[in-house]
Amino acid sequence: FNYDKIAPGFDRDAVLNRMKSQMSDFRFSHCVRVEKEARGLAAENGINVDKAGLAGLLHDYAKERPDSEFTEIIKAKNLDPELLNYGNAIWHGIVGAEIIKDELNVYDEDVLNAVRRHTVGATTMTGVDKCTFIADFIEPARDFPGIDEARTYAEKSLDAGVAFELKHSIAHLIDKNRPIYPDTFISYNYWINKGE
Numbered sequence: 127f128n129y130d131k132i133a134p135g136f137d138r139d140a141v142l143n144r145m146k147s148q149m150s151d152f153r154f155s156h157c158v159r160v161e162k163e164a165r166g167l168a169a170e171n172g173i174n175v176d177k178a179g180l181a182g183l184l185h186d187y188a189k190e191r192p193d194s195e196f197t198e199i200i201k202a203k204n205l206d207p208e209l210l211n212y213g214n215a216i217w218h219g220i221v222g223a224e225i226i227k228d229e230l231n232v233y234d235e236d237v238l239n240a241v242r243r244h245t246v247g248a249t250t251m252t253g254v255d256k257c258t259f260i261a262d263f264i265e266p267a268r269d270f271p272g273i274d275e276a277r278t279y280a281e282k283s284l285d286a287g288v289a290f291e292l293k294h295s296i297a298h299l300i301d302k303n304r305p306i307y308p309d310t311f312i313s314y315n316y317w318i319n320k321g322e
């Protein structure tokens with residue numbers, strides 16, 4: 127795959143090596159699988175395949191960084207201070223996009239937004255956002271109760287896939303007594319009846 131048109135100078139092999147050196151083997155292979163899955167979803171739905179693929183590849187780029195790195199960036203870049211009340215689950219997408227910009231020189235806002243939105247979604251989601259969000263959830267190695275249903279909805283339409291994923295994720299977080307980032311509810315309320 128060649129992403130030079132979206133991010134001039136982007137060297138995929140160099141980025142793969144960099145990612146491999148800064149994350150677990152499992153996380154690295156997950157990113158490569160999400161890239162492929164996102165490209166497939168994009169192709170099936172008439173969405174820019176390279177933007178979806180690049181967002182898929184990079185979506186968890188910052189996931190294994192220490193909390194201190196995220197909190198410093200939130201302060202230095204004047205991001206929403208409310209973010210400080212959450213943790214890695216929320217930061218690695220929203221703040222991770224800033225790290226991708228600064229370290230990899232990827233400035234394409236469609237790609238960066240898809241990274242920002244890949245965990246909690248959003249009310250306005252582009253096709254690239256939806257492909258990245260869903261690919262993360264249904265890539266081939268994902269296995270959880272409900273995965274077959276998730277894949278079926280994603281095949282029906284991207285909107286149905288997004289709606290199911292938000293519903294499933296919120297139910298899972300509640301079951302585990304985990305706090306829920308308010309934007310996740312806002313996304314849920316918006317999408318829940320959109321994929322019928």
Ligand code: GDP
Pocket residue numbers: 186189215216219244245246262295299304305306307308310
């Ligand atoms: P991953 O990075 O490939 O593991 O997948 P995601 O980025 O989609 O999700 C990361 C983690 O965040 C998962 O454990 C989700 O269950 C969790 N998560 C998703 N939404 C929320 C939320 O609103 N609040 C909290 N606390 N966690 C969430």
Ligand code: FE
Pocket residue numbers: 185186189218219244245262
């Ligand atoms: Fe993630």
Ligand code: FE
Pocket residue numbers: 244245259262263
């Ligand atoms: Fe996700």
Ligand code: FE
Pocket residue numbers: 156160185186262
């Ligand atoms: Fe992921």
